[in-house]
Amino acid sequence: MESRRTAETTSVRGCPECGAAVPVDDRFVAWCAACDWNVDPGAPDPEPGRIAAVRRRLAHAYGEQLAAEMEQSGGRSRPVGRDAATVSAFVLSLMVHGVTVMLAVAGVLLVVLGWDTGIQPVLGALLLGLAALLRPRPPRLPKEAPVLYRADAPRLFELIDEVGTAVGTAGVHAVVVTPAANAGVTTYGWRARRMMVLGLGLWEILPPQERVALLGHELGHFAHGDTRRGIVTGGAVDALATWFHMLAPIPPCGLLDRFVNAVTFLPRWAVYGLLVLLDHLTLRASQRAEYLADASAARAGSTQAATGLMDRMLLMPAVGPELLRESVAAGMRGGPAGREARERAEQGLWERLAQRMGAVPEHEYERLRRVAALRGHSVDSTHPPTHLRRRCAAASGPYPAQVTYDEERAAAVAQELAPARAALAGRVIRDYAG
Template sequence: MTRDEETPGRVERLRRRLARRDGERLLAELTEGTDRTGLAGRTGLTEGAGASERTEPSDRTGPADRTGPADRTASAEPAGAPGRPARRGLAGRLATGLAVLVHGVTLALFLGGLWLVVAWWGRGFLPALGGIAIALAVLLRPRFRSLRKAAESGLVLRRPDAPRLFALLDEIAESVGTTGVVAVLIDADANASVSTYGIRQQRVLRLGLGLWEILPPQERVALLGHEFGHYAHGDTRRSLLVGNAFRSLDTWRYTLAPTPAENLMDTFVNLVTAPPRLLVDGLLVVLEHLTLRESQRAEYLADSAAARAAGTEAAAGLMDRLLITDGVVGELRRESVAARTRLGGARREDPADGLWERLAAHAASVPEREYDRLRRVAERRGHQVDSTHPPTHLRHRRLTRGSRVGARIVLAPARTEEVHAELAEARRSIARELVRG
C-alpha cells in the first residue's frame, strides 16, 4: 500500500508525472462512465472492453453475504463487483510482448555465452567474453521472491499461529472475489501489501504494524480488501512476466549507470555504455506508458473492493490515514531514537511496552481540521502513495462522490480482540526490534 521513496531520478519523475496525468484522466472517464478499459462510472464496473463489455452481476455473494455471525452485514450496491480479471487490451498485450523481448535478451545472452564458452574453449578471448555474457544473464534472470529472505526483516505467521486472523483474511478475500494467503509477514513499516513468493507463486500478506495499529477496525478491513482487490481484478505490473521485466531493466540501468569520470578510461567507458543505457531508459519509458494506465485502473478497482468489503466510509477513511503515514514513520523513528538515547534511570519501564498504543494515540490525536489541511495540500502537491498509484485525493474523491456502499464485513469488538490477541507476541517482538534499532 505504501512505501518510502528515494530521491526521484529521471525515470521516477516520469512515473510520477504519468501517474498524476493518467489518474486525472481515468477518474474523469470513470465518473462519466466512459472508461474503455472496462470500469464503469459510479454504479458498478464492467469486465472487458468495447462492445463486448458485460456487467458483472451486483448480487454476487460470498460468505460475508450469508446470514451468519453478528459481525457481518448485508451490503448495498457494491462499488465494484468481484469476478474474473479484466481482459488485457492492446497496451497490455504490447507490454507482455515487450516483457518477452526483455527476457529473450537475457536468454540470448545465456545461450550465446554458453556457445562461446563451449565452441571456442581454448581459442582466444571469446570464452572469457562468453563467461561475462553468462554472468550478465544470471544477474538479469527472472527472480522469484524468497519468503525466507523477506522474513529476515519481520516475523512470519502461518495458519496454526493465528487461525482467527487467517479466517478474517479468507473472508475478506472471498468477499472481493479471490483467495487468501499462505502466510503473513509482520514488520514495523507503515505499509501493507500482498505479494507472491517462490516458484509456486504463493501469496503472502506483508502487514506493517505502523499502518495497521493506527487504523480503526473497519479501516483495517478496507486495507485488506484493497490489497486482495489487486488479485481479484488483475494488474499487469504484478504478473510474473512483466514484473520481472521491470526488475531486469532496473538491473540494466544500475549496471550501465555512468561512473564519475576521474580519468580517461572512465570517460571512455561512459561513452561506450551511453547507447545501451539510453536504449534501456527508452524501453523502461515505453513499458511505463503501456502499463501505468492499467495499473492505476487496478488501484481504483482495489479501492472499490475495499469499499465493498468495509463500506465506503471506511475506505474513504483509509485514504485519509494514508495522508499521515509520513508523520507515523517520524513518530516511530522518534520512539526508536528516544529509546536508544535515554539516560540510565530516566525511564525504568521497557520502552517497547505500549509503543503501538502510543502510536495509535498519536494518530488519533490528529484533528479533523488537520485532515482538511492535508487534503488541500495533497490536492495541490499531488500526494501519492508511490509513483504507480493515482493521486490520493482523486481516489478519495471517487469513493466519496459516487453512490455509497454498506459494509459486507463488520469487524465486531469481540472479533477484533481475538485477532489482536493473536498478534500480541508479534507486536511485542517487532516493538523490541524497533526500539533497539
C-alpha cells in the same frame, strides 16, 4: 481506537493574508482554510529520479481520466484485461527476457567451447552472472520478518478469507508482518502462492473497520489483476531498471571514465526509452487496478471506511519519524538504566503510535487533503494521486460494510499478532537505539 479525534487547539490567530481565524496547534502546521495561506510549507520529493518523475507525470495524466471513468461507472470500471496495450507490454516483456536468455546462452557457449583460450570462459562467466542478475525471480518469503500461516493465526486468516469472499477472490497462504507503514500483496515461489504483507506502522493506526477496508483493497488486486505485478511484465520492468542503473554514467575522473560514458550513452538511453514505453503500456492498466481495488475496499469495509483509509494514508510519512523518535529517546541512556528504558519503550510502542496518530485533528487532515490535491500526492510514483483515489472511493457507493470487525474479533486477531508485535517493537527500538 477512535476513528478520528479532534484535538484542542492552543489558540486562534488572524490569517496574515485574509484575516480569517486560524487555529494554532504547536504540533501541526498553522494554515488558513479560507485562503490556503501556509497550506503547503513544502517538502522534498520523496522519490527522486528521472524514471520516477516520468511515472509521476503518467500517473497524473492517467489519474484524471480514470477517475472520471470510475465516477461515471460508480466504481464498476471493467477489470484489467488483455487490451492492445497489455498485449503489447507482454510482447515487449518477452523481448526483454529474450535478451537475458541470449546472454545466458552466449555465456554457456563461451565457457564450453572456449575453455582452452583462457579469456572466453571468463567472459562467459561474466555473461552468466549478468543473466542471473537480470532473470525474472518470483518473490520469496522474507527471512527477517515474522511470517504467519493459517495455523498460527486462524482468526486473522478467517477475516482475510471473509474479505476475499466479499471482493470476489480467495485468501492468502501467508502473512508477513513488518514494522513499515504500508501493506501489500504478491505471490511467492514458483507455485505462485499468495502472500500479504501487513505493516504494523499502518495497521496499528487504523480503526477496526478501516482495517477491513485495507484488506479489501489489497485482496482487490488479486480480484482485478495487475499486469505489473506479474512475473513476466514485472520482471521485465525490473530488468530494464537494472540495465539503466548499470549503464548510469560514472563521475569522469580520467579519459577511461569518459570513454566508458561515451560507449554506454546510446545503450543507456535505449534502455530508458524501452522502460518509458513499458510504463506507458502498463501504468494505465495498473492504475485502473488501483481504483478497482479501492472500490473493493469500499464494498468490504464500507465507503466511509475506504475514504477514512485514504485519509490515514496521508499520515504514512509521519509514522517513520514517530518510531525514530521513540527509539532515539530510548537509546539516550546507557548501562542498566538504558536497558530498562529500551524495555519500557518496547512495551506499548504500537499503542502509543496509534494514540498519537489518532490524535491528529480534522483541520490537519483537511490540510493534508489539500496538499495532496496541490502536489498530486500518491503513495509512490506508480499509484494514482491519493486525492483522486479518495474522491472515487467516495463516489463508488455508498456501500455498507459486508465484513464487520467487532471488538471480539479485533481482540482475537490482536492476540494472534501479539508475538509479532512484540518482536518488531524490539527490532524498531534496537535498530535505532543500538
